[in-house]
Amino acid sequence: MNSKAAEAAAPLATRQRRRRVPPELSIFLVLVGIALVYEILGWIFIGQSFLMNGQRLTIMILQVSVIGIIAVGVTQVIITGGIDLSSGSVVGMTAMIAASLAQSSTWPRALYPSLTDLPFIIPIGVGLLIGLLAGFINGQLIARTKIPPFIATLGMMVSARGISKWYTKGQPVSGLTDQFNFIGTGIWPVIVFLVVALIFHIALRYTRYGKFTYAIGANVQAARVSGINIEAHLIKVYAIAGLLAGLAGVVTAARAQTAQAGMGVMYELDAIAAAVIGGTSLTGGIGRITGTVIGTVILGVMTSGFTFLRVDAYYQEIVKGLIIVTAVVIDVYRQKKRTKH
Amino acid sequence: MAVSPSTMAAVRQSGAIPNAEFLLAAEGIRKEFPGVVALDDVSFRLKRGTVHALMGENGAGKSTLMKILAGIYRPDSGEVRLKGVGIRLQSPLDALENGIAMIHQELNLMPFMTVAENIWIRREPKTRFGFIDHGAMRRMTQDLLDRLNIAIDPEIEVRHLSVASRQMVEIAKAVSYNSDVLIMDEPTSALTEKEVAHLFTIIRDLRAQGIGIVYITHKMNELFEIADEFSVFRDGKYIGTHASSDVTRDDIIRMMVGREITQMFPKEEVPIGEVVLSVKDLTLANVFRDVSFDVRAGEILGVAGLVGSGRSNVAETLFGVTPASSGTIELFGKPVDITSPTVAIKNCMAFLTEDRKDTGCLLILNVLENMQIAVLQDRFVKGGFVQEGAIESTCEDMARRLRVKTPNLDERVENLSGGNQQKVLIGRWLLTDPRILILDEPTRGIDVGAKAEIHRLVTEMARNGVAVIMISSEMPEVLGMSDRIMVMHEGRVTGFLDRDEATQIKVMELAAQ
Numbered sequence: 001m002n003s004k005a006a007e008a009a010a011p012l013a014t015r016q017r018r019r020r021v022p023p024e025l026s027i028f029l030v031l032v033g034i035a036l037v038y039e040i041l042g043w044i045f046i047g048q049s050f051l052m053n054g055q056r057l058t059i060m061i062l063q064v065s066v067i068g069i070i071a072v073g074v075t076q077v078i079i080t081g082g083i084d085l086s087s088g089s090v091v092g093m094t095a096m097i098a099a100s101l102a103q104s105s106t107w108p109r110a111l112y113p114s115l116t117d118l119p120f121i122i123p124i125g126v127g128l129l130i131g132l133l134a135g136f137i138n139g140q141l142i143a144r145t146k147i148p149p150f151i152a153t154l155g156m157m158v159s160a161r162g163i164s165k166w167y168t169k170g171q172p173v174s175g176l177t178d179q180f181n182f183i184g185t186g187i188w189p190v191i192v193f194l195v196v197a198l199i200f201h202i203a204l205r206y207t208r209y210g211k212f213t214y215a216i217g218a219n220v221q222a223a224r225v226s227g228i229n230i231e232a233h234l235i236k237v238y239a240i241a242g243l244l245a246g247l248a249g250v251v252t253a254a255r256a257q258t259a260q261a262g263m264g265v266m267y268e269l270d271a272i273a274a275a276v277i278g279g280t281s282l283t284g285g286i287g288r289i290t291g292t293v294i295g296t297v298i299l300g301v302m303t304s305g306f307t308f309l310r311v312d313a314y315y316q317e318i319v320k321g322l323i324i325v326t327a328v329v330i331d332v333y334r335q336k337k338r339t340k341h
Numbered sequence: 342m343a344v345s346p347s348t349m350a351a352v353r354q355s356g357a358i359p360n361a362e363f364l365l366a367a368e369g370i371r372k373e374f375p376g377v378v379a380l381d382d383v384s385f386r387l388k389r390g391t392v393h394a395l396m397g398e399n400g401a402g403k404s405t406l407m408k409i410l411a412g413i414y415r416p417d418s419g420e421v422r423l424k425g426v427g428i429r430l431q432s433p434l435d436a437l438e439n440g441i442a443m444i445h446q447e448l449n450l451m452p453f454m455t456v457a458e459n460i461w462i463r464r465e466p467k468t469r470f471g472f473i474d475h476g477a478m479r480r481m482t483q484d485l486l487d488r489l490n491i492a493i494d495p496e497i498e499v500r501h502l503s504v505a506s507r508q509m510v511e512i513a514k515a516v517s518y519n520s521d522v523l524i525m526d527e528p529t530s531a532l533t534e535k536e537v538a539h540l541f542t543i544i545r546d547l548r549a550q551g552i553g554i555v556y557i558t559h560k561m562n563e564l565f566e567i568a569d570e571f572s573v574f575r576d577g578k579y580i581g582t583h584a585s586s587d588v589t590r591d592d593i594i595r596m597m598v599g600r601e602i603t604q605m606f607p608k609e610e611v612p613i614g615e616v617v618l619s620v621k622d623l624t625l626a627n628v629f630r631d632v633s634f635d636v637r638a639g640e641i642l643g644v645a646g647l648v649g650s651g652r653s654n655v656a657e658t659l660f661g662v663t664p665a666s667s668g669t670i671e672l673f674g675k676p677v678d679i680t681s682p683t684v685a686i687k688n689c690m691a692f693l694t695e696d697r698k699d700t701g702c703l704l705i706l707n708v709l710e711n712m713q714i715a716v717l718q719d720r721f722v723k724g725g726f727v728q729e730g731a732i733e734s735t736c737e738d739m740a741r742r743l744r745v746k747t748p749n750l751d752e753r754v755e756n757l758s759g760g761n762q763q764k765v766l767i768g769r770w771l772l773t774d775p776r777i778l779i780l781d782e783p784t785r786g787i788d789v790g791a792k793a794e795i796h797r798l799v800t801e802m803a804r805n806g807v808a809v810i811m812i813s814s815e816m817p818e819v820l821g822m823s824d825r826i827m828v829m830h831e832g833r834v835t836g837f838l839d840r841d842e843a844t845q846i847k848v849m850e851l852a853a854q
Contacts, residue, residue: 207725208717215714218703225662225700226715226769227686285705 024290027279031298038305050308058187064300065193066091066255068293069248070271071278072193072200073135073241075292078275079204080237081217081284082142082149086156087245087271090134091264092164094249098127098180099173099259107175111168120179124250131246132239134160139238143231149238157268164261174258184254192251193296196244201289213237217284273320274299277327298323363422364389364553365410365441365522370419372405379405380416383579385572387522387553392544394556394568394585398597398647398816398849401574403557407524410555411443412436424521442515443524448507452500457482459499460514485513489543505536512543523547524555529563530649541567559647561590561853573597591846594853598816598845608822609800614638616674617808618777620659623668628654629832632668636777636808641799643823644812645848651832652812653695656779659810660692661685672777686718691775693766695782695812701766702754709750711765712736716772739768744794760791767798778802781812796822816845830854 035051042050051057070087077084102123105116134156141152182188204210212233215223224230248267253259278295280287302323306316365387372380380402387393395403408414410421412430420427423439430436433443450459457478458465466477482495491509499507508528515523525544529537544554544567556568564571565585573580573596580596616635624630629651636642646652657663659670661679669676672688679685685692694700703711713721713732721732736750743764747757754762763783770778780799784792799822803809813819819826826838828851835851 206727206729208722208727209725211710211714211717211727214706214710215703218706219700221700222694222703223714225660225682225692225694227683227718228714229681229683285703 022290023279024288024294027277027291027294027298031294031301034298034301034305038301038308041309045309050305056304056308058190060300060304061190061297062187063303064270064274064296065189066248066252067267067270067274067299068193068296069196069251070245070267071274071292071296072196072289073244074268074271075275075278075280075287075289076200076204076213076237077149077241078272078280078282079213079217079284079287080234081220082234082238083272083282084135084138084153084238084241084245085150085268086134086138086153086160087241087248088264088267088269089157089160089164090131090242090245091249091252091267092261093134093160093167094127094130094246095253095259095263096164096167096173096261097130098123098250099176099253100167101126102176102180102253103173104175104177110175111173117177120177120182123180124183127250127253128243128246131249132243135239135242135245136235138242139235142238143234161261161265164263168261170261172258172260173253176253176257181254181257184251184257189251189255192247194293196247197289197293200240204289209233209236214285217286219285270299273324273327276324282328295327362425363387364424365555366422367406367410368420368422370406370409370416370421372409372414372416379577380409381577383419383574383577385410385579386582387555388570389521389553390548390551391569392548392554392556392567394558394564394571395574396558396564396571396593396597397574398814401597402577403574404526405577406574407443407526407555407557410436410522411441411524413443437518437520440519440521441524442518442520442522444508444511444515444526444528446526446530448504448511450499450507450510453498455496455498456486456493456502456510457495459510460485460517482513485517489513489516489546491543503536505532505540508532508540509543512547516547520552522553522555524557526557527559527649528556529558529560537563559649559853561593564593594846594849598849608641609804611639611804613640613824614806617672618659618810619671619674621669621671623655623658623670624666625654625658625663626666628663629658629829632829632834634827634834634837636810638776638806638808639803640824641803641809641811641822643819643826644810644829645814645816645819645826646829646852648814649831650829650852652829653781654832655829656692656695656781656810656812659685659779660690662692683718686715686773689774689776690779691715691770691773691777692779693763693770693781693783695785697759697762697766697786702762704755705753707751707753708740708745708747708757708765709733709736711754712739712750712768712772715769718773735772736768739772740765743768743771743798758787758791760787760795763787763791763795767795771798771802775807777808777810779810779812782814783811784813784815784818816848819848820845828852 038050042048070091074084074087100111101115101118102120103110103116110116138153138156141147142149183192204213212223212228215226215228216230216233220230249264252263274295275287275292276282276295277298278291278293280292302320303316363386367383367385370380370383383402383406385406397403405414409416412433412435421430422428423441428439430439460482461478466474466481468474479495486493486495489512491513493502493506493509499510502510528540532540548554558564568585570582571585572582573593575597614637617638618636621633623632632655634642644652654663658665659679661681661684664680670679671677677688679688682692698704703714713736717727721728733750740747740750745761745764745768747761754765757765783799784795799809799811811822820843824840826843826848828835828838828848830852835854838847
């Protein structure tokens with residue numbers, strides 16, 4: 001029997017043959033590569049190991065877990081073909097508002113003296129709600145008025161930052177209850193990040209919500225004809241991104257045990273960078289949470305590696321920029337290669 | 342002999358070219374696209390000072406030939422001669438500089454620039470200091486427009502002009518290049534009667550000046566009014582050229598459709614049931630109006646008509662993609678308001694769209710993800726979670742049933758052939774168990790084997806009691822598959838033909854009016 005006849009007789013291979021190399025493998029190897037470079041440079045220039053230091057590794061992950069929480073939401077937005085520039089400002093806004101409801105009665109200058117010592121669930125809940133609301137407004141704007149996501153979230157970015165400054169006329173909010181601060185202590189931020197990542201990894205891969213998210217990003221017209229309510233779905237995705245930015249704001253305030261209007265500046269760009277480095281395509285339809293987690297860790301490794309090697313902070317930023325651009329160039333190159341078939 | 346465009350331009354300027362018999366001639370042109378031969382050994386000859394119409398059904402090859410003459414496509418073989426000299430055009434700009442201008446159906450003007458700027462773009466008169474000389478440009482434009490009897494202000498921005506006026510600007514632009522050949526692709530499709538009359542006056546003037554005009558049209562009456570000669574194409578082949586005074590309408594229709602139905606259609610007589618879908622006076626403002634028809638269970642209603650007749654728009658409106666401005670749709674005897682595809686799917690409708698790439702495939706996703714997306718609206722989902730095992734095995738069965746040739750369900754759809762992509766999309770809709778299936782050009786651009794399989798599937802659906810609406814530009818397909826044929830022309834239904842009375846000629850008569 002020749003191969004053509006075989007093809008006709010069995011057009012579909014069995015399910016066992018369907019496993020492939022996961023797309024995250026290449027980005028994971030990049031992470032390993034970067035870490036090894038630091039390890040080697042460490043031995044040469046500093047005379048100590050980069051990786052064999054539990055404390056350093058913990059701090060490294062801790063530093064990026066807030067970015068990671070945001071990036072999980074931003075990844076979903078980018079998969080639909082959109083973008084969210086507002087997350088950093090939403091972090092600042094929710095940090096301020098949550099902190100103002102988490103102040104201790106022992107603190108002499110509470111913003112709401114009658115609302116001190118509230119159970120920690122209230123500031124956290126309100127913080128999440130404010131984030132959700134910001135995302136919901138983004139989604140409504142994009143879905144109903146059809147303005148580009150870039151513009152809608154740019155507006156939210158500016159306004160939310162304005163709100164956080166106006167809220168206390170620029171004063172920091174301090175004296176938070178220990179109960180509230182707990183969520184920011186130890187490795188709790190890392191746990192929050194990983195739980196959030198796991199939840200949305202499952203949501204994207206195994207739920208209808210996830211399937212529709214990819215379909216919209218792949219071809220919004222086809223998705224519409226297939227019966228997906230594009231408007232409702234986009235509102236959902238942006239609201240989730242806002243909710244996660246709100247969560248990131250709460251964690252940030254708890255970690256710092258205070259809130260300031262300038263919190264979260266540029267976080268949105270780090271989050272987008274983490275998603276893109278992790279293989280999420282800005283043209284939509286492609287991306288995975290596992291990739292974003294690895295992308296987040298890469299950002300962390302890069303920063304702490306530079307610090308470890310005592311590289312000037314200026315150089316750090318320059319190299320970080322280069323790495324982000326390289327990631328997108330690789331993405332574009334991969335897309336091109338694919339369409340050649 | 343083939344010379345480079347720059348040499349050609351120099352020769353043109355020197356005026357050394359002998360008076361060739363034909364202004365523009367194409368000989369033995371062949372052009373293939375992946376999977377289709379668009380033009381097969383086609384010839385075309387345009388005389389100086391004539392209007393030469395190109396006629397043919399959709400997909401006959403007219404547009405491809407025009408695009409070759411205008412430098413947009415390059416032929417795989419064959420020769421184009423301008424005034425007896427062989428030329429190889431590299432780009433539309435190249436064609437323009439050689440004196441061949443094309444006026445596209447979608448006009449190519451820049452809306453936020455003035456008429457003068459649009460006409461003289463890249464060739465603006467300059468002042469001594471290298472700035473654009475707006476005064477001179479305005480005067481040149483005014484002269485040009487006066488010469489053509491076109492009353493348009495050179496300083497007005499193009500976005501303020503009507504479609505007809507824009508067309509006039511395009512013509513003026515073409516004339517400003519001192520073009521010898523003007524190619525017009527269905528120029529009257531968006532014009533009122535009065536505007537058409539003005540356009541024809543201008544065309545006659547240009548003809549009197551010795552310009553050769555190639556005129557693509559679907560409208561028979563225009564042919565007799567404006568064309569001196571016409572050439573007919575069919576299925577990528579050249580059929581013949583005649584003077585329009587020598588022939589009748591019927592002769593032309595016969596030339597356009599005169600093909601044997603060689604393909605086999607697995608049409609079966611199946612019992613036809615109750616009316617499933619009943620449409621009354623369906624109207625979409627400015628697109629189609631007063632469309633009324635019924636479709637019964639087990640019936641295949643073919644919809645014929647030329648491009649621009651509104652066939653696909655009716656389908657889109659039925660499915661809620663562009664909800665109707667007025668009229669009623671009844672499903673199973675109950676009026677329904679179909680405001681979105683989501684509503685249509687809830688009402689057991691399915692819609693295979695005309696444009697596989699734009700509105701069908703999720704190209705970067707895999708076969709499974711493409712197939713399952715519509716059915717996930719209301720099945721195979723529990724508590725938000727997709728029942729992976731069940732949907733996978735269902736899709737695998739469907740892929741086998743449709744004989745989709747793919748290594749596995751993980752293959753990206755963009756790596757499949759057109760025919761297999763189409764089968765995946767059909768699978769997407771069959772999974773939803775539709776009672777009404779709307780197919781828009783179900784076999785466009787796919788190979789003969791896949792075509793036959795899709796026809797077999799459609800027949801099978803009808804046998805299972807599905808009401809099928811099938812839009813097709815392929816006459817043999819419409820005639821071979823339909824129980825009844827609805828013909829549309831310019832946004833209106835012009836008639837219904839039963840299976841036994843339908844012939845290619847009758848359909849064309851209703852479609853071309």
